[in-house]
Amino acid sequence: MIQVEGLTKRYGERTAINKLTFHADKGEIVGFLGPNGAGKTTTMRILTGYMPPSEGKASVAGFDLLTQSLEVRKRVGYLPENVPLYPEMSVVQYLDFMAELRQVPNRNERVDEVMEVVHIADRAESFVSNLSKGLRQRVGLAQALLHKPEVLILDEPMEGLDPQQQIEVKRLLREVGAAQTVMLSTHILAHAQELCDRVIIINGGQIVAEDTPDRLSAQIAGGRRLQLEVDGDGDGLLAELRALPGLSSVRVVADGRFEIETAPGPDVRPLIASTVVGGGWKLLELRRERLSLEEIFIQLTREEAEAAAAAETGAPLAEGQAPGSDSAAG
Amino acid sequence: MRNAWTVAKREFNMYFASPVAYAVAFGLLLVQGLFFYADFGSSVLFGAPPDPTRSVSLFVTLLLFFAPAITMRLMAEEQRTGTLELLLTAPVREWELVTGKWLAAFGFVGLLVILNATYAVILSRFVTPGLDVGSLAAAYVGLFLAAGAMLAIGVFGSSLFSNQIAAFFAIMGLVLVMWVISYPVQNETGLLASVLKHLSFSDHYYTNFLSGVVNLTDVVYFVTVIVLFLFLAARVVESRRWR
Structure with missing residues (x-):
């Protein structure tokens, strides 16, 4: 058309x-x-x-x-x-x-x-x-x-x-x-x-x-941010998580709830899950967060601007990130 | 052509939706009425026969100032409010658009001419053995042609601006130039003088139409001016696309 x-x-x-x-x-x-x-x-x-x-x-x-x-x-x-x-x-x-x-x-x-x-x-x-x-x-x-x-x-x-x-x-x-x-x-x-x-x-x-809006979200959000929730206050888990490879930051949102930023690379969710379960905590949820289009948009347009500033050429898109499934609940 | 008619109908109706048209009509008819009264009165006083073409030639003179007021809005307003975008993305050609605008203005002036004709009707009741209908008709033919030319210049001038005031003065300037272009060479002969005289409104209007002569040259002249300025207006509208 x-x-x-x-x-x-x-x-x-x-x-x-x-x-x-x-x-x-x-x-x-x-x-x-x-x-x-x-x-x-x-x-x-x-x-x-x-x-x-x-x-x-x-x-x-x-x-x-x-x-x-x-x-x-x-x-x-x-x-x-x-x-x-x-x-x-x-x-x-x-x-x-x-x-x-x-x-x-x-x-x-x-x-x-x-x-x-x-x-x-x-x-x-x-x-x-x-x-x-x-x-x-x-x-x-x-x-x-x-x-x-x-x-x-x-x-x-x-x-x-x-x-x-x-x-x-x-x-x-x-x-x-x-x-x-x-x-x-x-x-x-x-x-x-x-x-x-x-x-x-x-x-x-x-x-x-x-x-499509969904694929855009998945593609760009892929492997970036995880939400983790365990039963109880999750004492001591923070230190364990921080010791894991492949995570760029871990933040406590509330008692027993963590927000984890992962570096691009292989999926770290199995590792996190086994760490939690192996340490005796009760895993309630482990979820990959989907970025809203809003965040993607800001990210894309910012990357563009940065790329321009650095006088770089090439694909501005964050490519090569594992698409995989969007969410995994434990 | 159908689109031109559609545009013309809308535009003609819009004259009566805006106070400008009423103000223009009021001003035009008021001045004409005063002059008619003075003419008529002096004829009665001095016993001289009144000249029925006086009100026609006065109309043409007044149009020098009123034609810009009647046409300034036509294209300028469309450009200012952005409605031109909807017209130009509809299946309408530029020449249809400007022709429609011109037709509307011409129709509006035609209405005023009909009102003006009442003076002739009034006179004909008082003058014996009646008016010289032939010379009066020639004067009216000239009036329509001159008005058409001024309005075409108006559509063109309006297409140049998105500001009505700017359009008004540009149109008035253009019409005045066309009117007086031969004044400096009035008593001259030679190539330049004759070219300027051929270009001038007043030489084509006053010398023939007003003395009761409908000359093909003059008709062709005014029709050419109308076509030329509508063509230019269409080109200006088209050039907006390329900016």
């Missing part, structure tokens, strides 16, 4: 995005994650035909972006950042205008239908200028859905919504995402984690990681 190859965009001297290559398949929800200024909006603007790339190729819904821009635009629904709408129009007027512009058949019915879908029907006659941020976001979403696009591109769709509205939008996106290709950007990682089939992390105009 979306095929991007070597996409580059320069604004004068500044390179906003640098040789992006990725794809999104039909029925997939792809999350585009990155800090502000990472190049998310630039990429989306290129994919929607708003501006051309400086270099590289892209095709959306089977049409080339450069040579068949009009065909692409017919098949893409777009919610820009900050949802620009005409404040002096009412919701229904605005949607009718956009539907006419997109030559939607049975315009009136479709506008009513879409207003039902995004739950704005009761405010149909309100002027856009009187709507809250959340309602405006929904009008923007309605506008993007009007022509039943094959590809939906949403720039920060959760921005400015309260938690209840966020849940609703997420539900809505899952519904439409089943049949359509959805690409959304966010800098809030929990949303991506919850919603997306695949996450592309972008920083400084480059892709730093791309995988």
Whole structure:
């Protein structure tokens, strides 16, 4: 549905995005994650035909972006950042205008239908200028859905919504995402984690990681942090643990509970388990902790920055870490 | 073309949703009304026949200042609020967009022209043996063409800015230049003088339309100006994509 190859965009001297290559398949929800200024909006603007790339190729819904821009635009629904709408129009007027512009058949019915879908029907006659941020976001979403696009591109769709509205939008996106290709950007990682089939992390105009949220967590968290709990107060266990090889630090969280950081290398869990049991403590839990996407994100973007600072090149990803199972309860 | 019509309809309706249009209409009609009253009064006092084309030529002069006010918003506001992004990611071509904007402004001015025509109707009731309809019609044809040209310059000027005030003064400057471009060479002959006279609004408007002559050259001139500036506006909008 979306095929991007070597996409580059320069604004004068500044390179906003640098040789992006990725794809999104039909029925997939792809999350585009990155800090502000990472190049998310630039990429989306290129994919929607708003501006051309400086270099590289892209095709959306089977049409080339450069040579068949009009065909692409017919098949893409777009919610820009900050949802620009005409404040002096009412919701229904605005949607009718956009539907006419997109030559939607049975315009009136479709506008009513879409207003039902995004739950704005009761405010149909309100002027856009009187709507809250959340309602405006929904009008923007309605506008993007009007022509039943094959590809939906949403720039920060959760921005400015309260938690209840966020849940609703997420539900809505899952519904439409089943049949359509959805690409959304966010800098809030929990949303991506919850919603997306695949996450592309972008920083400084480059892709730093791309995988399913679960695999990303597993891959990067692999062998980094363990939680250990034993019955009782675990007296003396701390010293025993610290004497073990392959552990970089051990910390007492509470009585009988430890947090262990492991160095990259072979799995140390069997060793820890036998130490605990062999020393006469009762093992309650030994669990590998999964990092949240948030931590991964911070880690990745920080590694990037450090790598840049050291003027190093090469893979920024923490590769070669044992994936293995995510958790092991004793 | 269908998209241009869609854009035009919306934009035309928006004129009545904003106070600017009412202010423009009020100002334009007020000045015209005062002048009409003075004209009419002096005709009665001195027994001279009133000139029905006076209100038309006054309209054109006033448009020098009101055309920028009518058009300054058209593209500038879209760019300021970012709504242009949604238009340009919809299957709409640039020329359809600017043509639609121009049509809306033209329609709005057309409405004001209809109101202006009431002066002619009023006059025709008082003058015997009636007005010279032919020369009046020529004046109105000229008015529509000159207004169209000024509004096309307006759409172009508006597309250059995302600030309405900047657009206003740029448009007014451009229209004024087009208006007076031949003034310095009014009494000259030679190549430069004749080129400037051919470029000038006033030479095409005052010399023919206002004296009751509809000349193909003048019609072609104004239509060319309209097409040229709409073309330029479309190119400016397109160039936004490349920045």
